[in-house]
Amino acid sequence: MQVIQKLTVVSNPTRVFEVGTEVDGREVIEIKQVGYEHDNGVFSEFHVRDENDDLIASVENCPVVLDWKTIVEHGEVVKCFYCEEQPATGIKFGKSCCCGCESHEIRSTAPLHKMTDEQKANHLKMGVRAFKLAFGINEK
Structure with a gap:
């Protein structure tokens, strides 16, 4: 199974979220793609979540670079x-x-x-x- 390991938001300034790193004292546990396709195109959205499943950041309709990692399920x-x-x-x-x-x-x-x-x-x-x-x- 592949998961998002790192999300780089191409903006000024560039923002980087990576699983296992800290953002404002909270550890990034998961980066999830939650966007969807609709009649007029695509709504692109990513959620960056901490160990309590609380939202650290939401990235909407921005150009991003994703680094994927293959993990093995039990x-x-x-x-x-x-x-x-x-x-x-x-x-x-x-x-x-x-x-x-x-x-x-x-x-x-x-x-x-x-x-x-x-x-x-x-x-x-x-x-x-x-x-x-x-x-x-x-x-x-």
Whole structure:
């Protein structure tokens, strides 16, 4: 599951809210997107909440930059984004990775002639996913 780790409000002055930091003596526990779509567009709103679920800040219709973090729910195992087989143990190119699959690096000089067919397929699949990620192409 992905949650918002950091919310940067692009304004003058810039405001930054990050889970685990303090704002006016209150610890940021959660940043939640609560906006919605309507007939004329989108109403963008984010709530920044403290340990008592009280509102620290509400950011409405402002340009923002979001940093997302993948977390594991109790009993859930996050699979490698690239090979989709092994449990993820780290992050590569911003996505969960097992850091052990044959396709964990993208190199134009990869020795394809030395790879098995399965390794070539994984290498190609990972390259396509990295391309989609780099250019913001939705995989669904």
